[in-house]
Amino acid sequence: MDIASKYSPTEIEDKWYAAWMEAKVFKSTPDEREPYTIVMPPPNVTGVLHMGHMLNNTIQDVLIRRARMRGYNACWVPGTDHASIATEAKVVRMLREQGITKADLTRDEFLKHAFEWKDKYGGIILKQLRKLGASADWDRTSFTMDSEYSESVIQVFCDLYEKGHIYRANRMVNWDPVAKTALSDEEVIYKEKNSFLYHVRYEIEGMPGEYVTIATTRPETIIADTAIAIHPEDERYTHLHGRRAIVPIVNRSVPIIQDDYVTMDFGTGALKVTPAHDVNDYEIGQRHGLEIIDSMNDDGTISDEMAVYQGMDRFKVRKQIAKDMEASGHLVEKEPYTNSVGHSERTDVVIESRLSLQWWLNMKNVSGPALEAVENGDVELIPGKFINTYRHWMGNVRDWCLSRQLWWGHRIPAYFIDGSEEYVVATSTEAALEKAKEKTGRTDLTMANLSQEEDVLDTWASSWLWPISVFNGLTQPGNAEIEYYYPTQVLVTAPEILFFWVARMIIAGFEYRDQRPFKDVYLTGIVRDKQRRKMSKSLGNSPDPLDLIADYGADSVRVGMLLSSPAGNDLLYDDALVEQGRNFANKIWNAFRLVKGWEIVDTEQQEREKIAIKWMKERIQEAGVEVDDHFDKYRLSDALMSMYKLIWDDFCSWFLEMIKPNYGDPISRQTQEESLEIFEELMKMLHPFMPFLTEELYHGMKERAEGDFICIAQQVQTKGSEAPILQEVELIKEAITAVRAFRAEKGLSPKEAIELYINSEKEALFQHYESVLVKFLNTSKIEFAKEQIDGTASIRVQSHEFYIPLGAIDVEAEKEKLYKEIEYTEGFLKIVLKKLGNERFVNNAPEAVVATERKKQADAEAKLEVLRKSLAELG
RNA sequence: GGGCUCUUAGCUCAGUUGGUUCAGAGCACCUGCCUUACAAGCAGGGGGUCACUGGUUCGAGUCCAGUAGGGCCCACCA
Numbered sequence: 001m002d003i004a005s006k007y008s009p010t011e012i013e014d015k016w017y018a019a020w021m022e023a024k025v026f027k028s029t030p031d032e033r034e035p036y037t038i039v040m041p042p043p044n045v046t047g048v049l050h051m052g053h054m055l056n057n058t059i060q061d062v063l064i065r066r067a068r069m070r071g072y073n074a075c076w077v078p079g080t081d082h083a084s085i086a087t088e089a090k091v092v093r094m095l096r097e098q099g100i101t102k103a104d105l106t107r108d109e110f111l112k113h114a115f116e117w118k119d120k121y122g123g124i125i126l127k128q129l130r131k132l133g134a135s136a137d138w139d140r141t142s143f144t145m146d147s148e149y150s151e152s153v154i155q156v157f158c159d160l161y162e163k164g165h166i167y168r169a170n171r172m173v174n175w176d177p178v179a180k181t182a183l184s185d186e187e188v189i190y191k192e193k194n195s196f197l198y199h200v201r202y203e204i205e206g207m208p209g210e211y212v213t214i215a216t217t218r219p220e221t222i223i224a225d226t227a228i229a230i231h232p233e234d235e236r237y238t239h240l241h242g243r244r245a246i247v248p249i250v251n252r253s254v255p256i257i258q259d260d261y262v263t264m265d266f267g268t269g270a271l272k273v274t275p276a277h278d279v280n281d282y283e284i285g286q287r288h289g290l291e292i293i294d295s296m297n298d299d300g301t302i303s304d305e306m307a308v309y310q311g312m313d314r315f316k317v318r319k320q321i322a323k324d325m326e327a328s329g330h331l332v333e334k335e336p337y338t339n340s341v342g343h344s345e346r347t348d349v350v351i352e353s354r355l356s357l358q359w360w361l362n363m364k365n366v367s368g369p370a371l372e373a374v375e376n377g378d379v380e381l382i383p384g385k386f387i388n389t390y391r392h393w394m395g396n397v398r399d400w401c402l403s404r405q406l407w408w409g410h411r412i413p414a415y416f417i418d419g420s421e422e423y424v425v426a427t428s429t430e431a432a433l434e435k436a437k438e439k440t441g442r443t444d445l446t447m448a449n450l451s452q453e454e455d456v457l458d459t460w461a462s463s464w465l466w467p468i469s470v471f472n473g474l475t476q477p478g479n480a481e482i483e484y485y486y487p488t489q490v491l492v493t494a495p496e497i498l499f500f501w502v503a504r505m506i507i508a509g510f511e512y513r514d515q516r517p518f519k520d521v522y523l524t525g526i527v528r529d530k531q532r533r534k535m536s537k538s539l540g541n542s543p544d545p546l547d548l549i550a551d552y553g554a555d556s557v558r559v560g561m562l563l564s565s566p567a568g569n570d571l572l573y574d575d576a577l578v579e580q581g582r583n584f585a586n587k588i589w590n591a592f593r594l595v596k597g598w599e600i601v602d603t604e605q606q607e608r609e610k611i612a613i614k615w616m617k618e619r620i621q622e623a624g625v626e627v628d629d630h631f632d633k634y635r636l637s638d639a640l641m642s643m644y645k646l647i648w649d650d651f652c653s654w655f656l657e658m659i660k661p662n663y664g665d666p667i668s669r670q671t672q673e674e675s676l677e678i679f680e681e682l683m684k685m686l687h688p689f690m691p692f693l694t695e696e697l698y699h700g701m702k703e704r705a706e707g708d709f710i711c712i713a714q715q716v717q718t719k720g721s722e723a724p725i726l727q728e729v730e731l732i733k734e735a736i737t738a739v740r741a742f743r744a745e746k747g748l749s750p751k752e753a754i755e756l757y758i759n760s761e762k763e764a765l766f767q768h769y770e771s772v773l774v775k776f777l778n779t780s781k782i783e784f785a786k787e788q789i790d791g792t793a794s795i796r797v798q799s800h801e802f803y804i805p806l807g808a809i810d811v812e813a814e815k816e817k818l819y820k821e822i823e824y825t826e827g828f829l830k831i832v833l834k835k836l837g838n839e840r841f842v843n844n845a846p847e848a849v850v851a852t853e854r855k856k857q858a859d860a861e862a863k864l865e866v867l868r869k870s871l872a873e874l875g
Numbered sequence: 876g877g878g879c880u881c882u883u884a885g886c887u888c889a890g891u892u893g894g895u896u897c898a899g900a901g902c903a904c905c906u907g908c909c910u911u912a913c914a915a916g917c918a919g920g921g922g923g924u925c926a927c928u929g930g931u932u933c934g935a936g937u938c939c940a941g942u943a944g945g946g947c948c949c950a951c952c953a
């Protein structure tokens with residue numbers, strides 16, 4: 001047989017993925033088996049695969065493949081999110097490049113462009129996931145703007161409105177002046193920025209030459225000031241009570257008010273109040289009935305209504321007004337200052353607080369069961385530390401701004417009557433008309449009297465239904481699929497969207513199914529580079545996942561990602577990890593070459609072959625339960641590492657070496673067959689991690705029936721093992737290692753045969769494993785002895801001694817070694833004796849602990865005796 | 876500012892209820908080997924005051940308090 005000495009993944013991966021698709025092995029339909037369902041967090045429809053997706057989807061694929069091989073009906077539902085603001089921003093940019101501005105288009109024209117874009121680029125990411133080996137049921141691919149999905153989103157909006165949870169209100173919102181839309185609190189990212197604290201003096205009306213000085217980071221909003229606020233108990237300003245001040249530049253007279261919101265020891269203790277442009281100022285304004293002057297347009301430029309700076313950008317105005325006020329003598333000081341400034345998550349532009357009319361969901365009304373579910377473990381967060389964060393957020397949850405001033409998304413199903421502020425909410429225009437007639441008592445109303453709300457819903461107001469709507473659980477309640485697949489098993493996602501998405505899915509789950517949407521939530525870490533920087537396009541520190549797969553193979557990349565990513569911990573990506581994965585793949589590949597390359601002969605099995613097979617089978621039992629345990633706790637890195645060591649160390653380094661015939665010799669048919677069975681079992685255990693390589697080898701081992709794939713083969717449930725052979729072989733391995741170390745130390749070539757004498761109370765045991773010792777140690781003779789033979793060096797393993805003849809022994813060096821060991825053992829014994837001499841220890845510690853200490857004492861004393869005897873023999 | 880969390884080998888991390896020689900793993904490193912499965916490999920080896928200080932206990936990497944330094948979340952300071 002001719003097999004290349006290096007594993008080359010590319011063709012093999014394409015071949016098997018195509019075969020799996022052809023055979024529809026990932027397809028799931030409800031049946032009598034227990035379901036294991038995962039809904040894939042839908043990436044943005046126009047997104048491209050990045051390292052975060054790789055980690056996320058690798059984890060999901062490992063879990064789903066394992067479930068599939070353990071008797072579950074595994075169903076992994078893929079799909080994409082319409083991602084309203086992100087996608088709309090992309091489409092706007094694309095149109096601008098074509099010389100088209102959004103403002104010139106009608107809503108319908110814009111949507112036409114958007115859908116064309118979506119059809120062209122949408123879903124690329126899902127195709128990329130196949131390269132990774134993702135075993136999703138692609139026939140189930142969903143999109144949050146599919147017609148039935150959209151129906152469910154509208155249905156839910158109407159229902160929540162009917163229940164009184166949704167309201168429309170004029171409130172301060174986070175405004176994105178580039179996307180020209182409101183954002184939810186969660187979409188605002190605060191960043192530390194170096195700026196200035198401007199100290200500005202306002203003249204007191206009727207007291208020429210008297211000033212009050214305020215401090216602000218946003219001088220451009222001065223033109224919209226409608227008051228100065230001071231603390232009622234601030235003695236510095238008592239003389240200003242009841243006075244008015246003149247706003248610089250615009251010369252407006254505004255009241256000086258007292259409010260205990262003001263912090264006396266910040267800045268100057270006097271605060272300018274701009275109710276239209278700051279949340280806190282707005283609240284002060286409400287308390288004092290202040291005028292609200294909105295000085296800005298929706299794009300962050302100064303409104304034409306204002307007397308100055310019309311049409312100028314807010315940041316230009318900041319510089320200009322500072323200059324102007326310096327010229328007019330109002331600017332007292334410009335102090336460097338660091339503060340945190342809100343930025344739009346999507347466009348990264350500085351957020352403007354702005355008063356506007358939006359749709360809100362009362363979160364307190366609906367979030368109760370979702371908080372409780374996580375508190376009582378009905379929904380389990382992994383790692384558990386996120387429970388605290390979750391509890392804190394849910395306990396202080398604020399109302400959710402649902403509306404976005406965009407076109408790409410689900411249009412809010414509210415209909416205004418005759419252009420007034422009076423409206424009805426309904427799932428269809430027909431239903432809306434009926435409601436409108438009812439509400440107004442006017443039977444003559446027609447569609448022409450109704451105009452639908454222009455705003456669309458926040459993306460998360462559709463994706464929060466994902467686990468339900470991918471099974472049409474809202475539009476067709478009680479259908480077979482939703483009843484079978486829901487609730488799902490586990491959600492794998494990033495902690496950064498715990499509130500955006502996870503919490504809201506739990507809320508929706510209880511509101512609409514009265515059930516959790518998933519049992520477990522596995523929160524992955526963030527993929528960072530070696531310097532712990534987050535991987536990002538702008539830093540250019542993120543490798544292209546597809547290039548990685550092309551260079552190393554998907555299996556290697558999967559292993560690389562999983563090797564260092566315990567749940568909740570960041571993954572510090574390094575090519576070295578993927579190289580380790582590749583090396584592992586190659587190791588397995590070569591083990592396969594070895595086993596398949598032997599010449600076969602029909603002879604009796606040799607003793608060492610029998611031992612090897614028996615031992616390896618027990619090892620698999622033992623390691624299998626360890627792997628199961630890791631999986632139960634979602635410790636995927638540990639599970640993989642257990643497999644890595646089982647294959648590399650136990651299977652390759654010990655098992656294969658034990659059965660390997662001497663060069664040129666054939667192997668017994670039975671041994672080869674049994675080795676292949678063991679190999680196959682290992683490949684099944686490994687398959688969820690390395691699907692392609694294991695599939696290839698599964699078919700390389702023997703002819704398989706059509707439709708027989710390892711990915712749908714069933715793993716044997718391991719039961720653990722405490723067979724004596726495990727401990728016995730451990731002892732033999734220890735002895736072999738000790739002798740090898742001795743040879744290495746003495747510079748003895750492995751080619752040079754040695755004689756070996758064993759002095760042990762367990763002669764029978766060593767006799768039984770003699771063939772193994774011979775195989776590993778290249779011995780010309782093995783005999784038993786009762787005491788050290790002249791002219792030999794001795795090696796101790798536990799209570800057993802091995803003597804190896806040497807031409808010339810360095811007596812002094814041997815003595816030195818013995819001294820050191822005696823010294824160490826004496827020290828050890830001293831500590832043990834001290835413990836045992838302590839009455840309180842003997843009286844208080846559990847018997848078992850005391851017993852082990854006594855055993856330690858006995859062992860150490862026995863060992864010392866042997867060591868001293870050896871020393872004496874050396875003279 | 877409030878809450879949570881972390882600090883163990885050069886790096887990334889395990890270490891379950893305090894108790895076996897408990898101080899571990901993988902990688903990296905060092906030494907020797909191109910031994911016909913694999914140099915993407917084999918064999919062997921070195922390496923840690925468990926952040927610091929104190930306490931509880933017969934016994935602390937593990938429990939408690941404080942200190943120092945990271946990280947995360949929330950609120951947000953004009």
